Amino acid sequence: MKKVFRILLWVFIGLVFIGTLVFLYLNSRTPEESYATMTPSRGDIERSTVLTGKIEPRDEIAIKPQISGIISEILVEAGENVKEGDVIAKIKVIPDDSQLSSAQNRVTNAQIELDDATVKYNRDKALFEKKVISREDYETSEKTYRKAKEELESAKDAYNIVRQGVSKYNASESNTLVRATITGLVLDVPVKVGSSVIQANTMNDGTTIATVADMNKLIFRGKVDETEVGSLRIGMPMDISIGAMPDLKPLATIEYISPKGDDTSGANSFEIKAALVIDNPEGLRAGYSANATVILEQAKNVITVPESTVTFEGDSTFVYVLTDSIKKEYTRRPISTGLSDGINIEVKSGIDSTAVLRGAKMM
Secondary structure: OHHHHHHHHHHHHHHHHHHHHHHHHHHHOOOOOOEEEEOOEEEEEEEEEEEEEEEEEOOEEEEOOOOOEEEEEEOOOOOOEEOOOOEEEEEEOOOOHHHHHHHHHHHHHHHHHHHHHHHHHHHHHHHHHOOOOOHHHHHHHHHHHHHHHHHHHHHHHHHHHHHHOOOOOOHHHOOOEEEOOOOEEEEEOOOOOOOEEOOOEOOEOOOOOEEEEOOOOEEEEEEEEHHHHOOOOOOOEEEEEEOOEOOOOOEEEEEEEOOOOEOOOOOOEEEEEEEEEOOOOOOOOOOOEEEEEEEEEEEEEEEEEEHHHOEEEOOEEEEEEEEEOOOOEEEEEEEEEEEEOOOEEEEEEOOOOOOOEEEEEOO
């Protein structure tokens, strides 16, 4: 019995030893590499860039007063449409004391001159009717009287302009009436009734009463990095994507590329302007954030392969072409590449569309 037990024990030990050797051998072997295969395809390759920017009106006009004073009335609100010539605000003039005093003195002097001319005119008229003086003397007196009368009216009007900013001869065109200079949408009214405003002059830009823009003429304003600005040209099309209106996909055409870079953000970039082509701009607001996609380069109907199948060594590029499907053998072959979109790359020469290429390694 003991002999049988010993035999079984040695058999068990032998099996464990052989199993261990087999396990170590199998694990020491290099696993056979297996790769996916693919064939080139024909298609289009595009290299594009995305610019960030905003939607802005082409013409955004700041309406400023032609006279200094205080806002007495505002007739529009932001969001309203106005036509050229519409009154958007009224200004109450605060007269200058020295100018007011001078104008008052002119009225007083004109009144004195008129009183004197009236007396002489009435006297000469009576003498003329009695044939005491000549017609020439009478007409001279009459002319002096009329001039004095007109001077008084002019002095009173000048006084009224200094005091109220309004002339009775052109009250509808008074400088106290601030009018829209273009037809469009009121974007902003930064002043309130009672605000002091000043007219534009050589020392001051003047107070903005309202900002008006033509929302039928919109542009995309964005920036492009200096590494890509050289690929852009005037007239190139853009696809616009507006974050606030994802269903709206207007087209645009580049009309301006800044000749000078701006490095205020840390990276040197160039301003781009593009005219939007849109039939119905209703709902679009000035300042909406937008992205513009521009195709920088394009190759149509060319042989393409995934860029992951291409090996780059310096200025040379290679692919591995399947030569034996049974033994899974591949031959390294040089190729000439062209445009890449980051996923696929154009193959100009070295292989055709029937070649079977080695792809990614299979796990």
